[in-house]
Amino acid sequence: MSEGGDYDPSSEGATMNFDGRMAYGDYLCLDQVLGAQKPRTDAHDEMLFIIQHQTSELWMRLAIHEIVAAREAIRADQLQPAMKTLARVSRIFEQLNNAWDVLRTMTPSDYTHFRSKLGQSSGFQSWQYRVIEYALGNRNHAMMKPHAHVPGTLAKLEAELNQPSLYDEAIRLAKRHGIDMPEEVLGRDVRHTHQLHDGVTAGWKVVYEAPEQYWALYEVAEKLVDLEDYFRRWRFNHVTTVERVIGLKRGTGGTGGTSYLRRMLDVELFPELWRVRTEL
Numbered sequence: 575m576s577e578g579g580d581y582d583p584s585s586e587g588a589t590m591n592f593d594g595r596m597a598y599g600d601y602l603c604l605d606q607v608l609g610a611q612k613p614r615t616d617a618h619d620e621m622l623f624i625i626q627h628q629t630s631e632l633w634m635r636l637a638i639h640e641i642v643a644a645r646e647a648i649r650a651d652q653l654q655p656a657m658k659t660l661a662r663v664s665r666i667f668e669q670l671n672n673a674w675d676v677l678r679t680m681t682p683s684d685y686t687h688f689r690s691k692l693g694q695s696s697g698f699q700s701w702q703y704r705v706i707e708y709a710l711g712n713r714n715h716a717m718m719k720p721h722a723h724v725p726g727t728l729a730k731l732e733a734e735l736n737q738p739s740l741y742d743e744a745i746r747l748a749k750r751h752g753i754d755m756p757e758e759v760l761g762r763d764v765r766h767t768h769q770l771h772d773g774v775t776a777g778w779k780v781v782y783e784a785p786e787q788y789w790a791l792y793e794v795a796e797k798l799v800d801l802e803d804y805f806r807r808w809r810f811n812h813v814t815t816v817e818r819v820i821g822l823k824r825g826t827g828g829t830g831g832t833s834y835l836r837r838m839l840d841v842e843l844f845p846e847l848w849r850v851r852t853e854l
């Protein structure tokens with residue numbers, strides 16, 4: 575026991591001297607991370623707002639890392655690692671979904687204290703969010719315009735458009751595993767959003783009618799449905815929080831606000847995986 579009766583962990587070997595050694599904060603670059611909260615007002619809730627977005631961006635960073643890995647694994651027919659990674663992506667979205675509960679504690683009155691200082695900035699301009707949409711297959715080129723003045727970011731978005739989406743890879747996987755998929759979809763211009771195709775629904779129907787025969791494909795397909803399920807919940811939580819905080823006001827990004835976000839609720843990332851359910 576040390577002075578005062580407090581337990582001293584160095585008595586069991588805890589390293590206490592980090593002069594010249596890498597410590598926790600060094601490894602995690604915490605000076606940079608914790609030095610990056612720069613409220614523009616004295617409003618109490620601005621810190622919540624900033625941290626909510628910064629943590630979301632960190633989770634998005636991980637989501638991109640994992641979606642890219644899952645896509646590569648599918649391309650390489652490594653389905654066990656792909657499944658593990660896709661499960662993780664869904665958990666990341668669950669994390670993002672739960673985070674709304676914290677932000678929802680901010681009332682409209684709290685938000686009015688700093689909203690005007692946000693200028694025209696908006697989540698609409700989150701390039702990582704756009705990379706996620708693009709990687710999953712929602713490839714609206716108009717969403718690149720806010721990044722036209724940042725060549726590095728534009729290049730990242732362009733690079734993503736030049737890759738087949740996660741769903742393209744799943745359709746190609748099904749083809750390799752003996753499922754008939756339409757040639758026009760397999761050879762499509764991947765830079766654009768895939769459109770619902772009855773031939774793809776028919777392909778997935780074969781899988782869903784005989785899961786025991788196509789177990790690996792069936793599992794991959796269900797993992798994708800899971801992912802889209804969580805992603806839809808994120809969109810829904812977002813629009814509900816937005817209505818709660820700004821009602822029907824226009825967004826700082828210039829859109830109609832909730833009307834724009836509601837329109838995004840109609841986006842289907844993996845349309846045939848939803849359509850096939852009606853046909854079983």
Ligand code: HEM
Pocket residue numbers: 626627630631677685695696697698699700703812815816819820824825826827828829830831832834835838
């Ligand atoms: C009080 C909280 C929030 C409000 C009032 C709000 C409001 C809005 C509005 C009105 C839009 C439409 C674009 C515009 O005209 O501005 C938008 C888009 C967006 N927001 Fe938020 N937002 C909030 C929190 C968040 C959080 C925590 C995130 C997490 C990163 C986020 C990410 C996004 C993204 C990614 C978009 C683009 C969505 C798309 O294009 O489909 N927002 N937000």
Ligand SMILES: N[C@@H](CC(=O)c1ccccc1NC=O)C(=O)O
Pocket residue numbers: 627689692695696697698820824825826827
């Ligand atoms: N679009 C929001 C502002 C906003 O939410 C925002 C502003 C700056 C950085 C991130 C934001 N979050 C999501 O859109 C609004 O209209 O109030």
